[in-house]
Amino acid sequence: MSKSILIVDDELDLADVVGAALEDEGHRVTVAANGSEGLQRFQEQRPDLIICDLMMPFMDGATMCRQIRSDPAGADVPIMAMSVMDENALKVECVVYDAYLRKPFRRAVLLEAVSALLNRTCPRLGR
Amino acid sequence: MQLEVVATRVSTLDRILPGGFLKGGVYIIDGAPGTGKTILSSQICFNRRPEEGKALFVTLLAESHTRMLQHLRPMSFFTERMLPHQLYFVSGSAVLAREGLAGLQELLKVELKRHRPGVLVIDGFAATRDAASSNLEFKRFVQEIQSHAATGDCVVLLLTSGADGAMEVTHTVVDGIVRLTHQLVDRQTERTLQVVKFRGRGFLPGKHSFHITDDGLVIYPRVEALFSTPSVPDEYELSRRSTGIEGVDAMLGGGLLARTTNGLFGPTGSGKTTFGLQYVSRSSAAEPGVFFGLFESPQRLRAKAQAIGIDLQELERREQLELIWRPQGERLLDELGHEIVDAIHRRKAKRVFIDGFGGLVESVIGPERLTRFISSLANEIRALGAMTMVSIESRNILGANMELPSRGLSSLLEGLIVMRYAEVKGEIRRLISVTKLRDSDFDPFLREFKITSQGLKVGDTMGGFEALMSGFGRDPRATTT
Numbered sequence: 375m376s377k378s379i380l381i382v383d384d385e386l387d388l389a390d391v392v393g394a395a396l397e398d399e400g401h402r403v404t405v406a407a408n409g410s411e412g413l414q415r416f417q418e419q420r421p422d423l424i425i426c427d428l429m430m431p432f433m434d435g436a437t438m439c440r441q442i443r444s445d446p447a448g449a450d451v452p453i454m455a456m457s458v459m460d461e462n463a464l465k466v467e468c469v470v471y472d473a474y475l476r477k478p479f480r481r482a483v484l485l486e487a488v489s490a491l492l493n494r495t496c497p498r499l500g501r
Numbered sequence: 502m503q504l505e506v507v508a509t510r511v512s513t514l515d516r517i518l519p520g521g522f523l524k525g526g527v528y529i530i531d532g533a534p535g536t537g538k539t540i541l542s543s544q545i546c547f548n549r550r551p552e553e554g555k556a557l558f559v560t561l562l563a564e565s566h567t568r569m570l571q572h573l574r575p576m577s578f579f580t581e582r583m584l585p586h587q588l589y590f591v592s593g594s595a596v597l598a599r600e601g602l603a604g605l606q607e608l609l610k611v612e613l614k615r616h617r618p619g620v621l622v623i624d625g626f627a628a629t630r631d632a633a634s635s636n637l638e639f640k641r642f643v644q645e646i647q648s649h650a651a652t653g654d655c656v657v658l659l660l661t662s663g664a665d666g667a668m669e670v671t672h673t674v675v676d677g678i679v680r681l682t683h684q685l686v687d688r689q690t691e692r693t694l695q696v697v698k699f700r701g702r703g704f705l706p707g708k709h710s711f712h713i714t715d716d717g718l719v720i721y722p723r724v725e726a727l728f729s730t731p732s733v734p735d736e737y738e739l740s741r742r743s744t745g746i747e748g749v750d751a752m753l754g755g756g757l758l759a760r761t762t763n764g765l766f767g768p769t770g771s772g773k774t775t776f777g778l779q780y781v782s783r784s785s786a787a788e789p790g791v792f793f794g795l796f797e798s799p800q801r802l803r804a805k806a807q808a809i810g811i812d813l814q815e816l817e818r819r820e821q822l823e824l825i826w827r828p829q830g831e832r833l834l835d836e837l838g839h840e841i842v843d844a845i846h847r848r849k850a851k852r853v854f855i856d857g858f859g860g861l862v863e864s865v866i867g868p869e870r871l872t873r874f875i876s877s878l879a880n881e882i883r884a885l886g887a888m889t890m891v892s893i894e895s896r897n898i899l900g901a902n903m904e905l906p907s908r909g910l911s912s913l914l915e916g917l918i919v920m921r922y923a924e925v926k927g928e929i930r931r932l933i934s935v936t937k938l939r940d941s942d943f944d945p946f947l948r949e950f951k952i953t954s955q956g957l958k959v960g961d962t963m964g965g966f967e968a969l970m971s972g973f974g975r976d977p978r979a980t981t982t
Binding site: 384385386387388407428429430431432434458459460477478 | 559563565566567568570571581584585589590591592593594595596598599608611612
């Protein structure tokens with residue numbers, strides 16, 4: 375089923391590649407280039423899934439996600455973080471994400487992770 | 502007011518720069534693609550200590566920082582836990598493409614306020630020039646970066662790719678320029694780092710060789726520049742030290758002078774390495790030694806020494822001797838020079854044998870600098886208190902034309918011992934002589950020597966024979982028909 379997905383990444387080339395892969399699966403994709411732009415898009419579009427980078431200009435991914443989570447409309451929206459950083463180094467911040475993909479990743483891994491998040495039936499852990 | 506320095510902790514860069522970059526300064530790191538700019542600037546960022554504040558790396562390149570970090574990750578300086586709290590990477594290429602220079606200016610303003618970095622790197626800086634609508638706009642942009650650097654106590658590193666006339670405006674206003682190059686010399690790649698400009702302090706001039714390794718840039722400051730005056734005051738010492746060969750000591754009037762540089766010149770197979778082994782066999786706790794070889798491995802040297810009754814391993818075990826083998830391969834002259842000096846520091850060595858000079862000659866790119874290189878290196882080694890002997894191979898195996906391989910070398914050597922062959926009555930005999938011993942008297946005779954199971958043994962003069970130096974000894978008493 376077609377879902378709306380927001381991709382937030384300052385590396386637009388990479389965001390475009392991820393977006394194209396998701397569009398091929400029939401999803402609708404919006405791209406934002408940084409956290410503050412991502413927050414704005416979230417408020418405008420209420421996507422079914424957010425995929426965000428962590429190190430970005432203007433507003434980082436963690437701050438954006440915290441703000442989305444603090445909004446009742448964003449409390450349950452699945453968020454997948456993607457970054458070059460080691461997940462272990464981000465443990466404290468991972469609480470606001472539902473999944474983590476370490477860049478670079480293969481298309482199949484991305485699609486599998488996206489599918490798992492979109493088909494999730496139980497609410498987020500930690501709520 | 503004293504300008505505060507920000508150390509780079511990159512190899513020896515802080516010796517080339519005067520301790521590092523100056524706080525609040527804007528510097529260009531310039532070089533063609535592949536010269537190591539990104540690695541160098543990343544190293545500077547990763548080498549920062551937590552108390553020195555954050556580093557911010559803004560990339561304007563087509564290559565993503567994901568890819569860049571992927572390539573940096575295997576390098577030893579890459580520290581995962583520094584991301585994102587001590588080192589933050591952002592891409593500015595999207596902003597620059599969409600909103601031009603004004604957008605990038607805003608991005609920098611926000612990010613500098615958000616992270617308050619001690620170091621800001623802008624990789625792919627040439628893209629800002631392309632995005633500027635006029636020279637004036639570009640100049641204003643550069644000025645704004647300068648004021649951010651000054652007010653934020655931040656070192657700004659702008660990475661640019663090679664000579665580009667359009668970037669000249671930046672070159673005139675920045676506080677310094679470090680240029681990286683790589684060029685093919687014959688079939689060898691030579692990488693160099695040169696400080697072209699550095700406001701406010703002196704720096705080591707000239708092109709300094711470097712390698713890119715798994716540890717990042719490993720830089721070898723040009724020996725002539727670094728040791729143009731020795732790092733410690735030189736002292737004159739009159740004491741003599743044994744060469745390890747009794748007969749040679751006698752010819753020298755008791756041995757070589759401490760703190761001198763001496764040559765051991767002779768054709769292949771004449772016994773120079775054996776001489777060297779005997780020389781370093783006199784290493785002791787009071788007089789630690791270093792054998793720096795370019796040709797024979799420590800295993801071979803140990804076996805060779807054992808065959809003449811010298812136990813090198815015991816000296817090594819007592820830490821009185823270090824055998825260093827640097828097979829030539831792709832090594833650079835300055836690299837070898839620094840390794841010799843480092844070994845002397847490490848061992849507090851007083852007795853050094855370098856085997857041999859030919860290896861140094863073959864490592865030189867730009868042979869015109871060889872004499873100055875040797876002179877500076879010798880001055881430094883002398884000042885460090887070591888007596889050095891360098892084996893030098895002669896091109897000719899036989900004959901009177903035994904010429905030192907480098908012009909000016911003889912004046913740098915304080916002592917010169919020559920080994921040669923001579924044919925006498927159909928037999929090849931080995932001869933040794935002292936050709937030079939500065940400020941000292943010495944035995945002027947050519948003496949025969951033999952390589953025995955106890956090493957070199959010096960015998961008598963070849964009395965009665967003449968023209969031995971021609972390589973063909975003649976007995977004047979013999980009747981000619």
